[in-house]
Amino acid sequence: MISHRNAATGRPRRGLRRRVAAVAAASAMAAGAACTATGPTSKAGGQAPPTVLRLALAEGAGVPYAPAVERFAAEAHERSDGSLVVDIDWGDMPIDPEGEVLLVDEVRAGAADLAHVPARALDLAGIDRLRALQTPLLVDSLALADAAVGGEVGADMLDGLGAHGLVGLGMYVENLRRPVGYRSALVSAADFDGVAIRAQPSALSYRVLETLGARPSMGVGYLVDDTGERFAAAESTWSGDYPFPRGSTFTGNVVFFPKVNVFVAHPDRFAALTTRQQEALREAASRTERWWATERRASEEELTEAWCLRGGRLAMATASDLASLHAAVRPLVAELEADPVVGADVAAIRELGETLPAMELVPPRWCAPPTGDGARLNP
Template sequence: MTDGPLGVHTRHEGVVMLPIDRFRRRPAREGEPTDAGAGAGAGAGAEAVADAGRTAHAAARMVAAAAVASVAVALSGCAQGAASKAGPGAVPRTIVIGLGDSAGRPASDDAEHLAEPIESYSDGALVPQIRWEAHTERVDRASGEGYAVVGDMVLDGSVDLAVLPDFVWIDAGAERLSAVKAPFLLTDEATMDAVATSPLGAEMLDELDDLGVVGLALLPEALRHPIGFDEPFLEVDDVAGATLRSLDPAGRELIEVLGGTATNLANEDLAQAVTDGEVQGAESSYAQIGSLPRSGTFTGDVAFFAKFNTAVANRGWFDGLDSDLQDAVRRAAADTTEYVVESNPTEAESAAAFCAAAGSIAFAGPEAVAAFEAAASPMRERMEADPVVREAMASIGDLERGVEPASMVEPCDFDAGEATDAAGGMDPETATFPEGTYRAELDVDDFLAAGVDEGTARNHAGVWTLTFEDGVFDDPGCPGSTYLVRDGRVEVRLGSVGESCGSVAGSVLFNAAWTFADGELRFVDIIGSEADGPALQRFHEVLWGSQPWKRVE
């Protein structure tokens, strides 16, 4: 499910994702917590297909698996040597945190941050392992029901904890929590933070006990807006007759109330439907543009409702812990809430990043917003008919009146032509690079010798293809990718948005010197992606430099 690898993009058996790490949580400001968990180096297992169809953006996918393996090894090593509350000589317990996302999404960041203090506060007795896209054990990755499947997994004990969207539990009967989906009620992220840290938020978590899980944390993610892939949704009539994607049942209900058709297609199924013109938009957020097959125009002053994530534990597993370990888990959850509240980018920050990298934001205007609210009133009235929901909605209104409004989002117009017209800018120095299409067969033993884990090594051994032409690094899935030569080194930079740009979108994929003789290109003195950092440098050295690249065209 995506609505998220770190480091670079991954393609799972032909499924494409579009993670853009620039939308992840901002660094803490002065005085704010700075322990942001695994940060930009954690990721999901990559399963690239080893054939001639591989291109360099598949390289942008591989780092995810390498990073995850490194984190897992590090966690296991620390646990084995740590003093454990399980008792002297006892084996630390591996616990599984399940997600319906890959790494690089806001919920993934939450899970990474939750895992670290659990191990620390338990003195190594509990060693968390994050199971990205856990639903794929039971259903296809592209299933629009993946989050619900992970919810079932935490209920039946297949995973010990889970970080899941609020709508999983709302759909299961969480009445108070459902109030955050009342249309046009919660329209400011400052109020979201207030809800998460208020007695109302505690009550929302407490009611999850009745559903069979232990509610640990309510984690604000973002406000949800309509996005049009070709044309924006600026009036209610724009929604009427259109098909919009939403993974949230409340989102699908609202789309239908507004006169549109709702779908919960995901991943490659959604991409195909958008390509075929069958889906015109979605309800989403600036930070989740990576979950969509293409960018478009958000309606910035139309905020449908809020989305929170929840950290929950299997009831039987949690009750089986001694009181010290239960306290450790709860402390870690409280830390995670504090971290999310303090480090979440504001709407304005996320919007500015989206504008710079991916798409446009338009405003409907006050009259059109009022018309949207009026058209959504049947859904609000239905919700207010439930006294528990009505009371929670009133409490949210009280909280909103007590907070200072956040900074305003500014409209913007993204110039895709400016971002993608690379060929016209090729300079004489770049022209010295030997353009063409190159292939190399990467050997699993080279990855293993570099310390890459076996699974990642085997997933990324095989035939890879790179194409360089007139300053364009040719990857149909990531338009706008370029190469540039400076001081005898070639720098490959991925485009800002595309089906397979990954979380290296807009960033340098690699930088290297090169030699070329007898039709063979060799990269030397390789510097890996700036988005990945030094931890994955050896991976990049093997990927780009372990074998000669033979020109085939």
């Protein structure tokens, strides 16, 4: 059955939701595993039907993270010995501006059993537990992001979702978010002043950009803001084929924060599962995180080269540029650190960062920008 309507709000959807069962997704795993797995037996002695869990998403099936979602569904089916089927309920394409936060409402209301939610959207639903991941200029590499999400600090964040009516199953790092200027490079705090910048809805993300002097909104696509004014920049990633204007410039060594996606469950739906099924969902999320980070996600070097091959430009902030950015966001960082829970997470992530190599983005020689404080763009 294809759903045309938001289950929680009754609002008509602009596009169809394509529903994909985990049994189909499992074909990408070991051949025949989904078909031969045996689930629990019924009282009559036969095999009981599998438990079907609806997994809600905000976007359609063409998104870059679709393989991670399908992997999670397949892993849940396999790890539960076939007793779980995760039915993927793809959302709107293009994305509804409210779509990400509505996912949280759907799960809390019991209209969806599971959801795949970007961590950035949780604060719009009154959930601040993952805000440390959005702390500006803190998580500046995939290595640090993976270590935070997959380690003790990430586990504590997931546990903290219980106080907000959600069960945190796991999360993974999709990409890093950087500034991309449509007309000129954004490398220092002064470059953001008054700039209309496209960004996905998030209370903290918008505060970061506003602190730098920019005017964030989601707008209509990537080119026009909510008032009809043309965007001059975006908070985005170079890991997708997004419709940036020709000649747009990413700043390679400025990372606002990572984009982290979270798998969550309705508490009562989760509690109704067997212990093995609960373990299977958590294990599926964990295995998806490792698979995405080690096998699926492209490296920063590969993404840099792909961006340059598409004709994109690259800028690198100088030491003085970076100092201006850190100075501009310092009051906001201090505010986050003052929160006992978020501050502890920020400190833990910063401590993790001290154990890892500093971010070192080495662009292809033919795409490398000139060096020196006055030379910012590639030739």
